[in-house]
Amino acid sequence: MAGTTIYQVAQEAGVSPSTVSNLLNGRTDKMLPETRARVESAIRRLGYRPNRAAQQLRTGRIQMLGLIVPSVANPFWGTFARHLEAAALAEGFYMLLCNSERDRDRERHYVEELWGDGIGGVVLCSSLPSLDHVKPTVEAGLRLVAFDRTAQPGDPYSVVNIGTDNVLGMRLVTEHLLGLGHRRLAFVSGSIGSINRAERYSGFQQAIEAAGLPPEAGIVWSGADTLDFDDRDTAELGRSAARELLAAANPPTAIVAINDMCALGVIAGVREAGLTVGRDISVVGYDDIMLASMAMPGLTTVRQPVEEMASTAFTKLRQGMESTTDSAGHSVLHRPRLIVRDSTAASAALAVKTPAHQGGTR
Structure with a gap:
């Protein structure tokens, strides 16, 4: 429904506008499951779409993450993107997909643009030995999960690396x-x-x-x-x-x-x-x-285990995006299977x- 407001969603769900706002901004820890279900149902019925610019002004971030892969020409990256997007959507996040062809300048450009647009977290899948090309943006506050990679000397302090052995x-x-x-x-x-x-x-x-x-x-x-x-x-x-x-x-x-x-x-x-x-x-x-x-x-x-790895990537990225302090980065290795x-x-x-x-x- 065009022009639907948060107040109409609240009235439809029988809750206060602040409750709707809490759900839209990921503050659901103290929300009853049945309340959350009613609000989500009202959003779907009314076709409500939040104003992302206004949301960003209120929270300093938007419910969106970036994914940078080498190329979806390799079906492995397309599969990973699908699973990561599914994990994000299940938690109310959206995803932007970029193909870098493992080009450092393109990766740097994408990272800077995503950060400049208010996206606070990126999954980067280049597996390059050095992250120096994106280090300034990470140090400025971007949360970064490096996929298909293990931690290397000189990595930014907060980067989490995820892959298989x-x-x-x-x-x-x-x-x-x-x-x-x-x-x-x-x-x-x-x-x-x-x-x-x-x-x-x-x-x-x-x-x-x-x-x-x-x-x-x-x-x-x-x-x-x-x-x-x-x-x-x-x-x-x-x-x-x-x-x-x-x-x-x-x-x-x-x-x-x-x-x-x-x-x-x-x-x-x-x-x-x-x-x-x-x-x-x-x-x-x-x-x-x-x-x-x-x-x-x-x-x-x-x-x-692509689906499991994508779930881990989203969980680690969201934890970093919701944290107010930097925690030390680390590597998470999943076990491969013959x-x-x-x-x-x-x-x-x-x-x-x-x-x-x-x-x-x-």
Whole structure:
């Protein structure tokens, strides 16, 4: 209803205008559940929309948060955005989504603009090693949750970092391949310039070393030294890596991709080379995006508990936005889980020696 006022909502719900105001501004700790339900029902029936400018003048903030992701071209970020928005909406917050392409200047610009518009909290998903480009805004009062990242020396005092244990996750998937008899593995990433990618590479190396294999058993595709690691190009990067690796004189029997989109590109490259994934060569990813289970064959990967992580991100951000003092930042790590599908199987060399073990262990 156009022009509906807070007083009309109060009359409809049978409460005082101050009660409606308390709900709109998040002050519901002492409100009876049935009172809150009546007010929310009246708001929906009347189609009431609060005046955000007036709300900001009263409270110094608006019920909105910002989310900055590398690119929703990677379905992982779209899924995370959907879960974060759901958690925010359930508590009366709205969300603005920005794509940064991991560009520091763009991230800084978005952070400054969001803060300037009265948005007091941002979830930043770049996983860059340094937050110096957004540090002045954080020190001015912005609450920041850094996602898919662990705390680093020099981080702003109040920043909370949330992610999965990337080292453990990549160890799990690499150990899975080693357990299937693979002894020549390739790691495909593009640039390892972000914290999450560096941690995953570390997990890959640790698994190789723990198996007692020489360092050369773990091949790092030459593209790993490139500066560009744009999420929009990750699938094509995987395809290029597969073509190059499989054309080598001594190709790998398994390829470890930095994420699922890269792994899907690897699968395409393997097919173009005339080989079969899960028979001639094994492929693994990381994230367990929706497409992973629908790939042909289904992709073995590491599942991140995205919905749980999004809920944690919103909770930590809201706590910071509602606090009047800075609390020390910290890292919250969620546990990853290995998901085994048909893109991995026993090494072809092992299968020739022991036919009874073809197909690997599920």
